[in-house]
Amino acid sequence: MNPKLPEPAADERAHSDHLAALLREEIAAQGPMPFSRFMERCLYAPGLGYYSAGKAKFGTEGDFVTAPELGTLFARCVARAFEPVLASLGPQADFLELGGGTGAFAEAALLALDVAGRAPRRFMILEPSADLRERQRERLREALPPSLFARVTWLDGPLETPWDGVLFANEVIDALPTTRFTTRDGEVYEEHVVLDGEGRFVRSDRPADSLVGGAVRHVERDLGREFEAGYRSEILPQLPYWVQAVAGTLQHGAMIFADYGYTRGEFYLPERTDGTLRAFYRHRTHADPFLLPGLQDLTASVDFTALAEAGNSAGFGVAAYMPQAQFLLASGMQEFFESDYFALDDEAARYRLAQEVKKLTLPEEMGERFQVMMFAKGIDAAALPAGVMAADQGSRL
Numbered sequence: 320m321n322p323k324l325p326e327p328a329a330d331e332r333a334h335s336d337h338l339a340a341l342l343r344e345e346i347a348a349q350g351p352m353p354f355s356r357f358m359e360r361c362l363y364a365p366g367l368g369y370y371s372a373g374k375a376k377f378g379t380e381g382d383f384v385t386a387p388e389l390g391t392l393f394a395r396c397v398a399r400a401f402e403p404v405l406a407s408l409g410p411q412a413d414f415l416e417l418g419g420g421t422g423a424f425a426e427a428a429l430l431a432l433d434v435a436g437r438a439p440r441r442f443m444i445l446e447p448s449a450d451l452r453e454r455q456r457e458r459l460r461e462a463l464p465p466s467l468f469a470r471v472t473w474l475d476g477p478l479e480t481p482w483d484g485v486l487f488a489n490e491v492i493d494a495l496p497t498t499r500f501t502t503r504d505g506e507v508y509e510e511h512v513v514l515d516g517e518g519r520f521v522r523s524d525r526p527a528d529s530l531v532g533g534a535v536r537h538v539e540r541d542l543g544r545e546f547e548a549g550y551r552s553e554i555l556p557q558l559p560y561w562v563q564a565v566a567g568t569l570q571h572g573a574m575i576f577a578d579y580g581y582t583r584g585e586f587y588l589p590e591r592t593d594g595t596l597r598a599f600y601r602h603r604t605h606a607d608p609f610l611l612p613g614l615q616d617l618t619a620s621v622d623f624t625a626l627a628e629a630g631n632s633a634g635f636g637v638a639a640y641m642p643q644a645q646f647l648l649a650s651g652m653q654e655f656f657e658s659d660y661f662a663l664d665d666e667a668a669r670y671r672l673a674q675e676v677k678k679l680t681l682p683e684e685m686g687e688r689f690q691v692m693m694f695a696k697g698i699d700a701a702a703l704p705a706g707v708m709a710a711d712q713g714s715r716l
Contacts, residue, residue, distance in 0.1 A: 324610075325601050331614055338367040338613040343514060351511035351523055354608075359496035361612045363447065369616055370448045370494070384602075385490055386577070386643075386685060387424035390675040392659075394427035396650035397575060398435070400693070400704045401485045404573045405437045407702035412572070413484035414439040415474075417565060418491045419446050422455035425471065426462045428487075433467055439484060445474045445565070477565045483697075486566055486574040492626065493578050495561065497619045499594065500527060500535055501551040507532040510551070512609075520609040530556050541624070542587060552587060552594035553619040562629040571697035574635065577643060579688045580621030582715050587622075595620035623690055624716050635694035638703050639711040644686030647679055649706040 327335065342360060346352050362369045386393040405412045414432075419425055425442060432438045446452045452473055459471055499510035501524055508524035509531050515521045527535070534556035539545050546552075555561075566574060580586065586595070597604050600615040608617050627637045641649075656676055663669050680686040695703060 324603055324605065327611060327614055331611075334367065334372065335611045335614045338364060339520075341367070342512075342520070342612060343518060346512065346514055351513045351525055354499045354510045354512055354522075355496040357512045357520075358608070358617050361608075361615075361617055362494060362496070364613070367613050369613055370451070372450065372613060385420060386679060386689070387420060387427065387489065389678050390672065391427040391431075392652055392655055392675055393647070393679060394424045395431045395655050396647045396652050397424075397487060397577075398428045398431040398437075400575065400646075400650045400707050401487075401573065402432070402435055402437050403704055404485055404695075404698060404702050405432070405439060407698055408483050408571060410440060411483060412439050413441045413443060413482055415443045415445060415478070415484065415486045415569075417445050417486065417488035418494075419444040419451065419455045420489075421451075422458040422462075424487075424489065425455065426459055429459075429463060429467055429470070438467065438470065440470065442471045443474050443478075444471065445477065478568050481568050481570045483571040484569070485572050486569060488575075489577045491578070492555075492558075492576065492621045493580070493618045494616070495555055495558070497553040497555055497596065498531055498534075499551065499553055499596065500531060501549065502535070502546045503548045507535045538583065538587065538625075541583060546587075547589065547592075550589075550592055552591070553596060555622070555625060558625055559629040559632045562626075563633045566630075566635070567633050569696060573638065573696070573698065573703065574630070574694040575691060576621075576626060576694075577646075577689060577691045578621045579685075580623050580690050583622050583624035586620065586624075621690070623692055626692055627716050630692075630694045635696045637692065637713055637716070638695040639691075639693040639707050640713040640716060641691055641707075641710050642687050642712075643689035643691050644680040644682070645710045645712070646691040646707060649710040650704065651706075652676070652680070 338361070341364070342357065360368065363371055365371055416425060425444060429438065429442055444455060446455065460468055501508050501510065507527040509527040511523045511525050512520050513523040531554070534554050538554065596608060596617070596619045597606060598608055598610065598615045598617055600611065623640065630637060656672065659672055660669055663672065678684045693707060
């Protein structure tokens with residue numbers, strides 16, 4: 320155990336040991352496990368994976384804090400950005416959120432859209448975790464007026480029939496099981512997980528298949544350079560298929576993705592020789608993905624150029640791309656902050672509100688580390704938020 324990390328409780332240790340034993344059994348039976356498979360099992364194994372078990376994930380009691388957990392400002396800005404799109408689509412427009420977290424975003428966004436007269440016909444949450452789904456349901460049932468709660472529905476999988484509306488995802492792509500690769504002697508290798516002589520998880524590189532190799536060569540061509548021998552990083556060869564699956568049936572509308580990441584040139588900087596993979600455990604970040612399977616979040620930054628390509632392949636156009644701070648300011652954050660601030664007479668509450676703004680916008684916090692990308696499909700440019708379009712930095716892609 321890393322001495323800088325808190326020691327898990329006995330029941331947590333047993334939970335992790337159970338998942339680790341299953342991973343060892345699979346490796347012993349089937350051979351080296353692609354790291355993407357290892358990450359998928361650690362995060363989503365039924366009843367045992369990080370997002371599938373009942374352990375708190377978000378907030379002070381969890382392992383990290385997301386933007387919607389800080390307060391309502393983030394969700395209200397996203398809702399404001401979507402308002403003209405929803406207005407153009409009319410009363411049959413739907414809202415789809417991918418991965419609802421604690422339900423904080425859905426609560427604030429629905430209330431804001433209702434006040435603006437733009438509440439969607441349905442507010443759908445695609446949530447693979449049964450535990451999180453129940454937490455969201457309980458929260459929204461208590462927080463929303465019955466008429467608004469009646470619009471909320473949960474999905475077991477992506478919509479398979481055509482629909483119109485908007486889609487939102489915050490810190491979703493970073494949790495997709497990522498492929499780790501390296502290069503040497505002019506060849507591409509995929510990182511796998513094997514067991515050493517004492518049964519510990521260790522890294523082993525194997526020749527990449529055509530899908531992974533082709534994805535890496537595409538990146539090299541786009542960068543105009545080959546990766547140096549020993550360079551190691553992440554790639555999501557499945558991203559175009561994933562975007563098509565979750566959004567391919569959206570006929571008219573817009574999507575917003577918010578996540579930490581970079582443009583391709585920034586993601587694959589020559590000096591970033593070991594990629595962006597990291598683990599989160601009780602608000603501490605470290606670099607050991609093999610520690611405490613099922614108890615820590617595993618995540619990698621997003622190549623937003625790859626996301627733009629995937630959106631294009633699914634029939635969407637990139638409407639805007641920018642750091643989170645610029646997106647929030649272009650979507651009314653100053654207005655919301657001033658309104659809330661002067662409505663408060665409690666100095667402690669005013670301080671918390673100011674801290675929320677700092678967390679969301681300062682470069683060293685979420686303001687620059689997080690990026691926002693907006694896609695559009697089948698709608699007129701006039702239906703897109705003018706402030707966000709004016710702040711577009713898509714030329715960086």
